[in-house]
Amino acid sequence: MKTSYIRRLGSLSLKRKALVIFLLFVILPTIGVGVVVQYKYNKVLREQFINSTRRNLDNVTSQLSEQTKMVEDIADYLILSPDMRSYLRSSPPLDNDLKSDLKNNIENFLTFQLMSKSYIRSIEITGYNGNEIRMGEPFTGDESRWEAEARQRRGGIFWSEGHTLASSWNGQVRVLSMIRILNSFIKITEPLGMLTIRLDEASIVSQLEKGVLEAEAGGVFIVGPEGNLILSSKVQMPGGYVPDEMLLKKLAASKDAFLSYKVQGKRYLTLYNQMENTDWKIITMISETNISEQLRGVQVIMLFILTAILLLALVALFGFNLTIIRPILRLKKQTGRVAGGDFSARVPVDSKDEIAELNRKFNEMVMTIEELIEHKYKLELRERETELKLMQNQMDPHFLYNTLDMIRWTARLENADKSSRLIEMLSKFFRSSAGNKNYQTTLAKEIEFAQAYLYLQQYRLGDKLTYKLYLEPGIEDTPALKASIQPLVENFIKHGMDKKKPVSLIEVIGYRSGGEIWIDVTDNGKGMPPEREREISEALSSRRLNRSIGRIGALLNIHERVTIFFGQQYGLEIIHNSAEGTGIRLRLPGPELVG
Numbered sequence: 001m002k003t004s005y006i007r008r009l010g011s012l013s014l015k016r017k018a019l020v021i022f023l024l025f026v027i028l029p030t031i032g033v034g035v036v037v038q039y040k041y042n043k044v045l046r047e048q049f050i051n052s053t054r055r056n057l058d059n060v061t062s063q064l065s066e067q068t069k070m071v072e073d074i075a076d077y078l079i080l081s082p083d084m085r086s087y088l089r090s091s092p093p094l095d096n097d098l099k100s101d102l103k104n105n106i107e108n109f110l111t112f113q114l115m116s117k118s119y120i121r122s123i124e125i126t127g128y129n130g131n132e133i134r135m136g137e138p139f140t141g142d143e144s145r146w147e148a149e150a151r152q153r154r155g156g157i158f159w160s161e162g163h164t165l166a167s168s169w170n171g172q173v174r175v176l177s178m179i180r181i182l183n184s185f186i187k188i189t190e191p192l193g194m195l196t197i198r199l200d201e202a203s204i205v206s207q208l209e210k211g212v213l214e215a216e217a218g219g220v221f222i223v224g225p226e227g228n229l230i231l232s233s234k235v236q237m238p239g240g241y242v243p244d245e246m247l248l249k250k251l252a253a254s255k256d257a258f259l260s261y262k263v264q265g266k267r268y269l270t271l272y273n274q275m276e277n278t279d280w281k282i283i284t285m286i287s288e289t290n291i292s293e294q295l296r297g298v299q300v301i302m303l304f305i306l307t308a309i310l311l312l313a314l315v316a317l318f319g320f321n322l323t324i325i326r327p328i329l330r331l332k333k334q335t336g337r338v339a340g341g342d343f344s345a346r347v348p349v350d351s352k353d354e355i356a357e358l359n360r361k362f363n364e365m366v367m368t369i370e371e372l373i374e375h376k377y378k379l380e381l382r383e384r385e386t387e388l389k390l391m392q393n394q395m396d397p398h399f400l401y402n403t404l405d406m407i408r409w410t411a412r413l414e415n416a417d418k419s420s421r422l423i424e425m426l427s428k429f430f431r432s433s434a435g436n437k438n439y440q441t442t443l444a445k446e447i448e449f450a451q452a453y454l455y456l457q458q459y460r461l462g463d464k465l466t467y468k469l470y471l472e473p474g475i476e477d478t479p480a481l482k483a484s485i486q487p488l489v490e491n492f493i494k495h496g497m498d499k500k501k502p503v504s505l506i507e508v509i510g511y512r513s514g515g516e517i518w519i520d521v522t523d524n525g526k527g528m529p530p531e532r533e534r535e536i537s538e539a540l541s542s543r544r545l546n547r548s549i550g551r552i553g554a555l556l557n558i559h560e561r562v563t564i565f566f567g568q569q570y571g572l573e574i575i576h577n578s579a580e581g582t583g584i585r586l587r588l589p590g591p592e593l594v595g
Helices: 002-010 014-080 082-088 096-116 144-153 201-212 245-253 288-339 354-393 397-413 417-434 443-464 486-496 530-542 550-566
Strands: 120-127 132-136 163-167 171-183 191-200 218-223 229-232 258-263 266-274 281-287 440-442 465-471 479-481 504-513 516-523 571-578 581-589
Touching (some): 014 096, 014 120, 014 191, 014 266, 014 281, 014 288, 082 096, 082 191, 096 120, 096 132, 120 171, 144 191, 171 201, 171 229, 191 201, 201 218, 245 266, 245 281, 288 354, 440 443, 443 479, 443 486, 479 550, 486 516, 516 571, 530 550, 530 571, 550 571, 550 581
Parallel strands (some): 465 504
Antiparallel strands (some): 120 132, 120 191, 163 171, 218 229, 258 266, 266 281, 440 479, 504 516, 571 581
């Protein structure tokens, strides 16, 4: 299986390999690590938030416990105070002076408590002997329910739920009352009066909200030992929800003293603490949405960092593609051109790295190959010259020419003029093809060679063939290669004649054009199919073709010989092709350009 994946990867292109590598080893790991880090970081931040809220809740619980403990200490002090016992006794009755002194002493103590503890709004002492003391803010209202609860405790401290009383100073005010029956210190079961200390509910709520809750983020509740609601924050929960029995059971069963609780389809992080002196439970419920919003800033930063890393990875991929893959693909393309025989392929060297050095070596290699191929062509051409010379040496040309002349004169003596003319043209043909040992000739002699061939062919074909030869005056001595025009004429005789036409015409016209000599060989034959024309044009431009393909091989051979001897800018080209005939042009350098 592993080998199969490796083979599939090996069959991909460089671009796809780079994309797969970056995807598998950069992008996906970055996304994976980013997701894991963000998850872990969010978890840590959530734990920090819970711990911070827990500390704040502990502080608030401690402060509220201290405040309620101080209130209870006031009640304990008053029970133990001799002045209070004397002021509330039934017998013996107090005279006015003593009563006034005792009241004054108690009021001084209560005044100090009111002034030093701003959360206490009023203190009332109602004696069963008819004496009473009212300190702080004057309140009126029905507290009989709470007073009945306090009497049942027979001297135990009782804390009421938050309730509303009428204040002479501030109108309707929410207060939290501590009510206690003051028993005689000597006779512990004898009640002397009732103590009521009222705390400011708004102050306690503000303290709770400021410590553990942001505005409209949830709710804070104080729940009594029986599950009754003592007080709650100003902001109400959805649907007016207050902690119910199910929530209290879940909190009691929770090992961490916190849990996530759903109210009206929304989840709230819920924590609680229990006050030892009052057995109250302080419960705070914070919206999970609010927590997520607080963590959103960190999430945005993490997302920004992750996006930046991915962008850098994409830039790295683009840079890798631009600086490495693209040059390699460009080198591959030029290598393909060389493999196709186009040795003009070159790769630009525009840097100083290893790839640029590879490109430079490639260019040098192509130039070397081109030079070797050119050298090989010249060697092959020389081998052909050598073979031709060997063939020439195998037979004495003078013997052949003398014999043909003897036969020609014999034909004249016998009045066979046509035979004499034919033998004369055949003799010229052999002289031109095998004449001397020089491979070059003049343009005039090459035209004469083509004329001899055409004369012989015309005699064979009769009226079906006619030809025209023209050479511009002054270019007769232009150097040319042997057998460079006659094969073009021969191509037409063998392959280009249209048997449907009554007369086949071929014209050979040589003339100057700029600094060159152009020899146009045109005919009225059947022309070449477009695909054959394209094949010949490509062969002449690239010099790549199987020489065994007859007509095209002959054209390519002439073109190669001319370009080797005179330069790449000379040779053969197709000037026109149609069903009306074909035109081939041989381009040679002018006499003044040939050294």
